[in-house]
Amino acid sequence: MTVASPGRNKYVYIHEDHDGPLQEIDVHHILAQKNSTKNSLRCIALILLLAHMCCLMLLKERPGAFFLWNILLVAIVAKALLQASIMKESVVIMRGFGLQLETHFRSGRVVRRFVPFGKVLKAVLNECVTPVTCYWSLALIVRDEPELLLVFQELRLPVKLLVPIWKALRVAIDSKEITDTVKENNY
Numbered sequence: 001m002t003v004a005s006p007g008r009n010k011y012v013y014i015h016e017d018h019d020g021p022l023q024e025i026d027v028h029h030i031l032a033q034k035n036s037t038k039n040s041l042r043c044i045a046l047i048l049l050l051a052h053m054c055c056l057m058l059l060k061e062r063p064g065a066f067f068l069w070n071i072l073l074v075a076i077v078a079k080a081l082l083q084a085s086i087m088k089e090s091v092v093i094m095r096g097f098g099l100q101l102e103t104h105f106r107s108g109r110v111v112r113r114f115v116p117f118g119k120v121l122k123a124v125l126n127e128c129v130t131p132v133t134c135y136w137s138l139a140l141i142v143r144d145e146p147e148l149l150l151v152f153q154e155l156r157l158p159v160k161l162l163v164p165i166w167k168a169l170r171v172a173i174d175s176k177e178i179t180d181t182v183k184e185n186n187y
Contacts, residue, residue, distance in 0.1 A: 123169035
């Protein structure tokens with residue numbers, strides 16, 4: 001197992017090397033540090049404070065409505081924090097079969113998606129430019145899909161963490177193409 005986590009970054013990269021009969025499985029994990037949620041917690045606390053101040057000014061004559069509104073607001077924010085908070089995203093490469101993309105949330109929910117290698121045309125590093133920011137993403141060009149499939153759907157990772165995963169995907173996809181070519185030539 002190799003771990004690459006430069007200093008004060010928001011993410012930890014873990015690459016599991018399987019020795020023995022499981023060499024055909026290559027696992028890459030990206031763990032989101034808990035410090036990355038501090039900024040979102042501060043932002044939500046500020047929004048709650050502003051909402052509370054507005055509520056105090058508007059509902060000062062109806063304490064029952066004020067109490068119910070506060071309980072509802074806290075419940076909505078707590079649920080949103082738990083569901084939207086990412087713990088880790090993983091790429092499991094199973095040579096000969098395909099790859100599985102996993103997103104683990106802090107609430108315990110796990111979202112998995114399997115993509116067979118027969119449908120994957122290429123893995124690409126994509127530079128995404130918006131009016132506000134610029135970031136890199138790792139995507140798959142999948143046969144019969146109108147859009148690119150993002151490998152890391154929730155996290156915006158620095159390119160130095162994406163490159164080793166991209167290289168592993170390229171090796172797995174290229175070995176699939178070599179195997180397919182050998183099979184076609186033998187028949």
